[in-house]
Amino acid sequence: MKLNENYKNLAESYLFSNIAHKVAAYQAAHPDKKILRLGIGDVTLPLAPAVIEAMHKAVDEMSKKESFRGYGPEQGYDFLRESIRGYYARRGISLDLSEIFVSDGAKSDCGNILDIFDTANTVLVPDPVYPVYVDTNVMAGRKIVYMNATAENGFLPMPDESVAADIIYLCSPNNPTGAAYTAAQLREWVDYARRRGAVILYDAAYESFACEGVARSIYEVEGAKDCAIELCSFSKTAGFTGTRCGYTVVPQALVFGGMSCNKLWLRRQTTKFNGVSYIVQRGAAAVFTEEGEAQIRANLDVYRKNAAIIAGTMDKLGIFYTGGKNSPYIWLQCPNGMKSWDFFDLLLNEVQVVGTPGSGFGKNGEGFFRLTAFGSEETTREACGRIEKLLRAKQ
Amino acid sequence: MKLNENYKNLAESYLFSNIAHKVAAYQAAHPDKKILRLGIGDVTLPLAPAVIEAMHKAVDEMSKKESFRGYGPEQGYDFLRESIRGYYARRGISLDLSEIFVSDGAKSDCGNILDIFDTANTVLVPDPVYPVYVDTNVMAGRKIVYMNATAENGFLPMPDESVAADIIYLCSPNNPTGAAYTAAQLREWVDYARRRGAVILYDAAYESFACEGVARSIYEVEGAKDCAIELCSFSKTAGFTGTRCGYTVVPQALVFGGMSCNKLWLRRQTTKFNGVSYIVQRGAAAVFTEEGEAQIRANLDVYRKNAAIIAGTMDKLGIFYTGGKNSPYIWLQCPNGMKSWDFFDLLLNEVQVVGTPGSGFGKNGEGFFRLTAFGSEETTREACGRIEKLLRAKQ
Numbered sequence: 001m002k003l004n005e006n007y008k009n010l011a012e013s014y015l016f017s018n019i020a021h022k023v024a025a026y027q028a029a030h031p032d033k034k035i036l037r038l039g040i041g042d043v044t045l046p047l048a049p050a051v052i053e054a055m056h057k058a059v060d061e062m063s064k065k066e067s068f069r070g071y072g073p074e075q076g077y078d079f080l081r082e083s084i085r086g087y088y089a090r091r092g093i094s095l096d097l098s099e100i101f102v103s104d105g106a107k108s109d110c111g112n113i114l115d116i117f118d119t120a121n122t123v124l125v126p127d128p129v130y131p132v133y134v135d136t137n138v139m140a141g142r143k144i145v146y147m148n149a150t151a152e153n154g155f156l157p158m159p160d161e162s163v164a165a166d167i168i169y170l171c172s173p174n175n176p177t178g179a180a181y182t183a184a185q186l187r188e189w190v191d192y193a194r195r196r197g198a199v200i201l202y203d204a205a206y207e208s209f210a211c212e213g214v215a216r217s218i219y220e221v222e223g224a225k226d227c228a229i230e231l232c233s234f235s236k237t238a239g240f241t242g243t244r245c246g247y248t249v250v251p252q253a254l255v256f257g258g259m260s261c262n263k264l265w266l267r268r269q270t271t272k273f274n275g276v277s278y279i280v281q282r283g284a285a286a287v288f289t290e291e292g293e294a295q296i297r298a299n300l301d302v303y304r305k306n307a308a309i310i311a312g313t314m315d316k317l318g319i320f321y322t323g324g325k326n327s328p329y330i331w332l333q334c335p336n337g338m339k340s341w342d343f344f345d346l347l348l349n350e351v352q353v354v355g356t357p358g359s360g361f362g363k364n365g366e367g368f369f370r371l372t373a374f375g376s377e378e379t380t381r382e383a384c385g386r387i388e389k390l391l392r393a394k395q
Numbered sequence: 396m397k398l399n400e401n402y403k404n405l406a407e408s409y410l411f412s413n414i415a416h417k418v419a420a421y422q423a424a425h426p427d428k429k430i431l432r433l434g435i436g437d438v439t440l441p442l443a444p445a446v447i448e449a450m451h452k453a454v455d456e457m458s459k460k461e462s463f464r465g466y467g468p469e470q471g472y473d474f475l476r477e478s479i480r481g482y483y484a485r486r487g488i489s490l491d492l493s494e495i496f497v498s499d500g501a502k503s504d505c506g507n508i509l510d511i512f513d514t515a516n517t518v519l520v521p522d523p524v525y526p527v528y529v530d531t532n533v534m535a536g537r538k539i540v541y542m543n544a545t546a547e548n549g550f551l552p553m554p555d556e557s558v559a560a561d562i563i564y565l566c567s568p569n570n571p572t573g574a575a576y577t578a579a580q581l582r583e584w585v586d587y588a589r590r591r592g593a594v595i596l597y598d599a600a601y602e603s604f605a606c607e608g609v610a611r612s613i614y615e616v617e618g619a620k621d622c623a624i625e626l627c628s629f630s631k632t633a634g635f636t637g638t639r640c641g642y643t644v645v646p647q648a649l650v651f652g653g654m655s656c657n658k659l660w661l662r663r664q665t666t667k668f669n670g671v672s673y674i675v676q677r678g679a680a681a682v683f684t685e686e687g688e689a690q691i692r693a694n695l696d697v698y699r700k701n702a703a704i705i706a707g708t709m710d711k712l713g714i715f716y717t718g719g720k721n722s723p724y725i726w727l728q729c730p731n732g733m734k735s736w737d738f739f740d741l742l743l744n745e746v747q748v749v750g751t752p753g754s755g756f757g758k759n760g761e762g763f764f765r766l767t768a769f770g771s772e773e774t775t776r777e778a779c780g781r782i783e784k785l786l787r788a789k790q
Contacts, residue, residue: 001561001593002513003654007662042465052458055674056451062638063447069637070437104499104669111667112507115534118397135666139510166396198396242464243457244499244672259398267402271530272506274499277639279450280672 006141013131015360019344026348036383038310038371039354041175041329043239045302047283048295051238054286058279069278074270076102076247080281083288084247093219099251099262101269102284104276106205106233106246111136112272113201113229113248116264117167124165126157128176128361128368130203133169142167150364151333155179155322159192168193170218171203173210176361176370177331178323180214186221193227197256200228205246208237208300209307210326225251229261236328238287238296245276245284303328306380307373313384317391328373331358335391343369351386401536408526410755414739421743431778433705433766434749436570436724438634440697442678443690446633449681453674464673469665471497471642475676478683479642488614494646494657496664497679499671501600501628501641506531507667508596508624508643511659512562519560521552523571523756523763525598528564537562545759546728550574550717554587563588565613566598568605571756571765572726573718575609581616588622592651595623600641603632603695604702605721620646624656631723633682633691640671640679698723701775702768708779712786723768726753730786738764746781 019039027035047055061067075081081100088095103109110132123137127146137144145165147157155177170189173180181189193200202218210216218224230249234240254261276284286292311324314332321332334343340357347353358368373380414434422430442450456462470476476495483490498504505527518532522541532539540560542552550572565584568575576584588595597613605611613619625644629635649656671679681687706719709727716727729738735752742748753763768775 001516001591001651003651003656003659004511004513005654007511007654007659010662044460044463044465046460046463047457049458052454055454055457059447059450059454062442062450063444065439065441068439068441068634070439070634071636104671107669108667116399116402118399121396132666139663139666196396239463239465241466242670242673244669256396256398259400259402261398264398264402267405268534271527271534272503274502274639275637276499277672277675278637279674 004139006139009138010135013360015356019354019356022344022348023354026352033352035348035352035354036375036379036386037354038375038380038383039356040374041372042241043236043303043374044376045239045299047239047243048287048292048299050286050289050292050295051283055279055283058282062279072275072278072281074273074275075266076100076276077278077281080285083285087288088217088219091216091220093217095219095249096252099249101248101250101265102276102281103246103248103273104244105235106203106231106248107132109231109246109248110201110203112268113231113265114140115268115272116261117199121166122164124163124168126169126171126174127363128358128365129169130171130175131361137167146362148364149174149177149179151320155331156181156185158185159188161192165196166198168198168200169203170200171205172215173206173323173327174329175203175206176329176356176358176365178327178329179331180210180326182213183215183220186215186218186224190218190221190224190227194223198227199254199256199261200224202228202230204230205233206236206327207232209304209328212325214326219249225253227254229254234284234287237300238284238292239299240284243280243283245280302377303373306375306377309377309380309384310371310373313388317388317395319391324373330371330373332369332371334367334369336394337367340366340369347387347390351390353383353386399534401534404533405530408755410751414749414751417739417743418749421747428747430743430747430749431770431774431781432749433770433775433778434751435769436767437636438631438698438769439771440634440694442634442638443682443687443694445681445684445687445690446678450674450678453677457674467670467673467676469668469670470661471495471671472673472676475680478680482683483612483614486611486615488612490614490644491647494644496643496645496660497671497676498641498643498668499639500630501598501626501643502527504626504641504643505596505598507663508626508660509535510663510667511656512594516561517559518562518564519558520564521566521569522758523753523760524564525566525570526756532562541757543759544569544572544574546715550726551576551580553580554583556587560591561593563593563595564598565595566600567610568601568718568722569724570598570601571724571751571753571760573722573724574726575605575721577608578610578615581610581613581619585613585616585619585622589618593622594649594651594656595619597623597625599625600628601631601722602627604699604723607720609721614644620648622649624649629679629682632695633679633687634694635679638675638678640675697772698768701770701772704772704775704779705766705768708783712783712790714786719768725766725768727764727766729762729764731789732762735761735764742782742785746785748778748781
């Protein structure tokens with residue numbers, strides 16, 4: 001018996017454990033100091049009342065023989081898939097029900113979707129990058145090539161005809177940089193993928209933060225259904241990080257070498273997955289009701305306001321950043337040419353604010369730093385006030 | 396871009412769709428006839444009150460900022476892993492918390508666990524077989540060899556030293572045959588696997604039905620932690636088929652070529668999975684409370700009684716079968732040398748009882764038939780009465 005030796009090629013990431021250790025050590029040495037955390041990518045507001053009500057109702061259904069639900073469809077219940085289809089339709093994107101697959105989250109699908117692709121394909125990912133794109137492909141032994149996301153291109157790399165890629169990862173609005181493509185920019189990617197016969201894995205987990213003319217779905221671009229799979233999530237949209245629900249769109253038009261990606265993914269899911277909890281699916285469907293949408297908009301507005309507060313602080317300080325406007329992330333250039341971890345130490349030691357060193361997301365992240373908008377307004381304002389005071393003193 | 400061409404080697408199964416079509420056609424032609432279904436492997440009793448109460452409480456927690464839960468540990472919350480550890484400890488099996496991984500169900504893990512194994516391994520599966528074991532390996536391009544489960548060996552194949560296998564699937568109590576290994580029989584498998592340096596994937600999804608001296612866990616056998624992974628589920632134990640929760644035990648002692656399976660699986664899960672819904676995990680933990688265990692025992696007793704009713708009918712008719720005593724499945728030899736589908740047609744047309752043709756599970760299933768105990772007592776009694784009357788008339 002041989003284990004999968006590709007695992008030996010995985011790089012261990014100590015990013016978040018290093019942060020946790022440094023913060024714990026600081027707090028132990030300074031028990032009286034109040035530490036403000038703008039580092040995590042996890043939501044903090046509770047689930048919307050419409051979602052809670054729907055889940056209580058579903059739990060009650062499960063308590064009675066007449067309404068109890070056993071195995072559901074692996075692809076998700078039609079009531080939820082119809083809601084998702086409607087969500088796209090309201091944005092002018094027409095999907096067939098068979099193209100929508102409900103999952104336990106975009107992270108799972110992001111890894112599992114690779115099952116349907118040959119391991120010999122070459123994978124193109126941006127740097128900096130959400131590490132899951134890299135690690136899932138290293139596990140399968142695929143070759144990975146990087147494209148540079150830098151201040152020069154606004155952290156939005158565009159296609160390079162000289163690069164031969166088969167599987168292309170695009171995340172927009174981006175984690176970790178918050179940069180977001182316009183539909184016109186995505187059109188260049190779609191054209192490139194179609195010319196090459198490549199597939200785009202489009203991570204739209206942060207689409208609910210997009211506004212100001214940036215794209216929310218790759219299917220806003222004509223022809224994208226021939227070359228792109230879209231992964232989405234209720235995690236950031238509706239605070240489902242601990243509730244677990246997402247969905248993946250695999251168009252019927254997506255065919256390579258005469259094989260249908262939709263059919264392969266359906267076969268993968270019916271074989272290796274058994275659907276999402278009925279209770280969770282009922283909660284997710286409530287996100288798309290009129291009541292649910294209004295409540296969720298109010299939650300998103302809290303995070304958007306926080307993002308605007310952080311972005312405004314950077315503007316005042318004259319610091320270059322991406323994100324903040326279409327994203328809960330603000331990706332900023334560390335002042336005075338500082339390195340990411342040095343800036344982390346400075347903020348922690350001087351003003352007790354915790355963020356995430358950009359170097360943890362790839363070599364192009366060195367010298368950058370991520371702040372998140374998922375805290376409370378009070379915390380965000382206080383943290384920004386402390387950062388501004390500190391950096392003004394150093395200017 | 397090349398798709399995974401191994402999918403071309405998958406055999407399409409039309410077993411359950413064929414059954415559905417035949418039943419629908421019969422009902423359309425005979426709208427007045429009452430059809431009794433003993434074919435499905437899905438539970439029918441609602442969730443236990445303790446589970447319902449725990450899930451309502453968890454939903455309430457998610458509605459308030461103070462108690463809201465975002466991302467949880469990918470391996471599951473400690474409160475649930477501790478409960479699972481206790482469940483094993485009460486049976487004399489000692490597990491470390493790090494060896495227990497909570498999942499969204501045994502089916503998912505049964506497919507996903509293969510990620511950590513090389514595709515060059517040879518896989519040994521019984522025939523008849525739960526199709527997921529075969530299909531997930533075909534998708535990865537692994538070579539599959541079959542071992543015969545027949546009336547001669549009581550549908551419990553034992554190791555054959557002449558067979559070179561690396562990954563061995565054992566399901567006990569078995570789906571579809573209901574046959575169950577004793578600890579002494581499992582010891583032979585453990586010895587075989589250790590001699591060969593092979594791994595056993597032990598599917599214990601039906602362990603809660605085991606009694607009468609058969610094994611409930613492969614870890615009842617000394618040395619099994621060196622060679623076996625155990626997959627288990629709340630689906631049949633506690634009616635979680637639509638609620639989705641399971642767990643997988645990967646012992647720390649399981650090491651091949653210097654690589655730890657536990658470490659690889661942890662890396663796989665933290666990269667490609669994001670944990671089970673907090674609400675579901677709270678429900679699952681309630682299964683192991685004193686109250687929950689009593690309620691679940693009462694539900695299982697209903698199914699066990701149904702199984703005994705079916706088994707008793709076969710005893711009276713002098714029909715050979717396995718299962719029924721340690722399993723919700725009764726796997727019976729079709730009378731008078733009938734083929735599986737012929738017997739299906741006979742039961743449907745003559746007495747309107749629906750079961751599952753054994754040939755759908757592999758070539759050794761031909762001439763066999765599966766009945767399940769997951770209906771109500773009333774339905775089960777009526778179906779058995781009809782079958783008895785029909786077959787007595789033919790004897």
